[in-house]
Amino acid sequence: MTGGGLLLALTLLALLVLAPGQARAxxxxxxxxxxxxxxQVVVLPNHRVPVVTHMVWYRVGAADEPPxxxxxxxxxxxxxxxxxxxxxxxxxxKIVARNGGRDNAFTSSDFTGYxxxxxxxxxxxxxEMEADRMANLRLAEEDFQTERDVVIEERLSRTxxxxxxxxxxxxxxxxWSVHPYKNPIIGWAHELEALTRQDxxxxxxxxYAPNxxxxxxxxxxxxxxxxxxAERTYGTVPADHAAPERARVRDLPPPVDVTVxxxxxxxxxxxxxxxxIAPSHNTEQAELYAPLQVLAELLGGGPVSRLYDSLVMEQKVAVSAGAGYSGRAVDFGTFSLYATPAAGRTPADVGAAVEAEIVRLLDEGVTEAEVEGAKTRLKASVVYARDSMFGAARIVGAAMATGATLEDIEGWPEAVAAVSAEDVMDAARAVFVGASSATAILKPESTS
Incomplete structure (x- = not known):
């Protein structure tokens, strides 16, 4: 039941969450x-049609599972x-469908949504239905066995x-080494097989509690x-005495650079x-959140980015290349780079070309014009989010489930507008100098 639009929603979320203390827009x-x-109940008014998107977000995900x-x-x-x-x-x-609606659910490392x-x-x-299952879930052994087998089969087909x-x-x-982000959301096969109804x-x-x-x-x-x-439905569900602690591994081992x-x-x-591994909006370097977004856009956000222009258009070593940043996490974020070799080129070729662009970035820096262009593209990318009830609800809910506030989300334009070329270089040094990284190379079986 993981929704197919999760990647897009989380990409938009990464554009909207920011460090505390920014001005409100x-x-x-x-x-x-x-x-x-x-x-907490959040309302996002949109009166174009007599329709609503209703979402429940629990502050629990795959990274909160017991070892x-x-x-x-x-x-x-x-x-x-x-x-x-x-x-x-x-x-x-079936009840939702009979009432003319549709429903689904999704799980991430940091939250679960319905x-x-x-x-x-x-x-x-x-x-009423969501409030009911928030407190009164009934789970027969036969149902548990059936659905666990469904997930095992899902792992087989999708992974x-x-x-x-x-x-x-x-x-x-x-x-991720010891951090629970190392575990797949769908689970390892042998651990899925051992799960019980009591688990x-x-x-x-x-x-699963209102607080x-x-x-x-x-x-x-x-x-x-x-x-x-809300008072007639969710208000009748009793709270736990305290919201559960998310028992995470907060410290990481010394930085590594590995290739798989x-x-x-x-x-x-x-x-x-x-x-x-990159700073998130929840780390001590939260001030780098917006600069990292600008860096990802400038370096690899599309056909006018540095990586695409250099690897695809000029060198023709790759058919695609880009970068991305996700700082939506409860703990640490990630900065990603990717490239697909052109005909006659190898993963080693494109990897070397990406690394050369990073060296050039660190040596030569970025211009204010590049930064301004990246900021303009970022702000344009969220215009469509305002028009979608589902997209807006998903962005706001996921942000709040990972520790953001409404003020954080609404202040995003000011945070991005304040990013300077110097801020972008601080962000670049944070992820390209001394941070843990892992490189993956996927090849056809016949490739040497």
Whole structure:
């Protein structure tokens, strides 16, 4: 049930979350209130059509799983559709569909989300259903066994039969070492097979509570209209005494620089990737959050970026090349580089070309004109997010589930506007000098 648009939503999220203390601007014009049980409710008004997107975000993900129980958060996501005393097993999505809506769910390393797109006059129905399963999940042993097998099969089809996914798992293991970000969200096969119904219930009891959740509603409704609905539904769910602590490994080992190479008969085109541990908006270097976004756009954000211009257009060593930054994490972020070799070229060729561009960047710096161009492109990229109820709700919910505030999100334009060329170079040194990195090379089986 992981949504296909998660990557796009998280990319947009990476553009919108920023370090605390920035000035407020109006991106989504949100309103917010908190119920007596600790549940925060955010409203994003959009009155174009009588429709809403309703999302529930829990501050728990794959990185919060107990050691040896990878995949548990995702398995529980599946279990949440198995019913309560009020809703028979397997009926949740059918009820949503009968009311003219659609629903789904998704799990990441840092959060789990559930959503419904539905007509405004059916909103209270889905709020009642979500509040019900927040507190009253019923999980039979047979249902658990069935859904665990579904997830195991999902792993087989989406990971074990996909060479790039397999190599991505090995890359994360090499990069993160002892940190739980090393574990795949879908889980390791042998650990999935060992999960029990009690594991799922314990995880549910620990993390699924109103004071560990955020509800975001985007669409044809105001905060004044939503508050009584929220009080009648979610307001009846008792809070835990305290929000659960996220017992993470906060310290990383000394920096490493490792390379993982894999050949596979199903690979037709070689590729080269690199991931680097980077500051997030939750680290001590949170001031680099916006500069890292600008750096990623300037270096590899599209056809006018340095990497594309040099590797694809000038040298013709690659058919694609780029960079990205994700600082949305509860703990550490990542800065990524990638390139696909042109015909007759190897991953080593494109890797050397990327590294040469990084050396040039560190030696020569960046110009204010480049920085201004990157900032303009970044700000243009979020215009469409304002027009989408689903996109806006997903961006805001994921940001808040990883520690951002509404003020952080709304102040994003000012944070980006304040980035200077010197700030971008500080960001470049943070990720390209002394940080842990892992490089992946994927080759066809016949490639030497």
């Amino acid at each position: 109006q991106l989504f014009e949100p309103d917010s209130f908190t119920l007596d049980n600790g549940l 040896g129980k990878s995949g548990l958060a995702h398995v529980l996501e599946h279990m949440m559709f198995k019913g309560t005393d009020s809703i028979p097993p397997g009926q949740f999505s 959503y419904q797109n539905i007509a405004r006059d059916r909103l209270e129905t889905v709020m 074990e039969n996909e060479p790039s996914a397999l190599l991505g798992e090995r890359l994360d293991q090499a990069l 799922a219930l314990d995880f549910y009891d620990r993390f 560990n959740a955020v509800v975001v509603v985007a669409g044809d409704i105001t905060a004044d209209e939503l508050r009584p609905l 190479t894999m050949t596979h008969p199903r690979v037709a085109q070689a590729s080269w990737w690199r991931r680097i």
